[in-house]
Amino acid sequence: MSRLHHYRTVVTWTGNKGTGTSGYRDYSRDHELAADGREAILASSDPNFRGDPARWNSELLLVGALSQCHMLWYLHKCATAKVVVTDYVDTAEGTMTETAEGGHFTEVVLRPVVTVASPEMVETAIALHADAHKACFIAASVNFPVRHEPTVRVAG
Incomplete structure (x- = not known):
C-alpha cells in the first residue's frame, strides 16, 4: 500500500538592502526557512557564495x-x-x-x-x-x- 506525505515550508528572502538585486554584490543572501508551528531557521547561502557564516545554508x-x-x-x-x-x-x-x-x-x-x-x-x-x-x-x-x-x- 502506498501512502503520500506532503511537507510544506516557506522560504522568505530577507536580504534586500534597499536596491533589491540591482547587482550581484548589492543584496544579502539572508532568508528564513519556516514551517507551520515551528520556529524559523535563519539561513543564508554558503559563505563561499557571499552568505552569512553564522546562518544555516x-x-x-x-x-x-x-x-x-x-x-x-x-x-x-x-x-x-x-x-x-x-x-x-x-x-x-x-x-x-x-x-x-x-x-x-x-x-x-x-x-x-x-x-x-x-x-x-x-x-x-x-x-x-x-x-x-x-x-x-x-x-x-x-x-x-x-x-x-x-x-x-x-x-x-
Missing part, C-alpha cells in the same frame, strides 16, 4: 537531513532488534563539486559513534546501519552515494 541542511534520517531509522531498527543504544553522535560530512553550471554533491559520509548496552550487541549494531540506510527516505531520494563509517562502543 542549504548544503548543511541537506547533510543534516541525511544524518537525522539515518539516525532515526537506525534507532528504530535497533529497538526492534533488541539492541539497546545508550548514546549516538554522528559527525556527517558532505562533499560538493562546483561546476560552471552550478554544482552537485558527490557524496555524504556519516560517521556515527554508537554506544550499546552490552558486548553481544556490537555485531548486530554494526549490521543495522545497512538496514537503516535502505529505509531512509532522504538517502533514497538523492543521486549521490551516502556512505557510513560507524563506530560501535560498549557502555561502561
Whole structure:
C-alpha cells in the first residue's frame, strides 16, 4: 500500500538592502526557512557564495537531513532488534563539486559513534546501519552515494 506525505515550508528572502538585486554584490543572501508551528531557521547561502557564516545554508541542511534520517531509522531498527543504544553522535560530512553550471554533491559520509548496552550487541549494531540506510527516505531520494563509517562502543 502506498501512502503520500506532503511537507510544506516557506522560504522568505530577507536580504534586500534597499536596491533589491540591482547587482550581484548589492543584496544579502539572508532568508528564513519556516514551517507551520515551528520556529524559523535563519539561513543564508554558503559563505563561499557571499552568505552569512553564522546562518544555516542549504548544503548543511541537506547533510543534516541525511544524518537525522539515518539516525532515526537506525534507532528504530535497533529497538526492534533488541539492541539497546545508550548514546549516538554522528559527525556527517558532505562533499560538493562546483561546476560552471552550478554544482552537485558527490557524496555524504556519516560517521556515527554508537554506544550499546552490552558486548553481544556490537555485531548486530554494526549490521543495522545497512538496514537503516535502505529505509531512509532522504538517502533514497538523492543521486549521490551516502556512505557510513560507524563506530560501535560498549557502555561502561
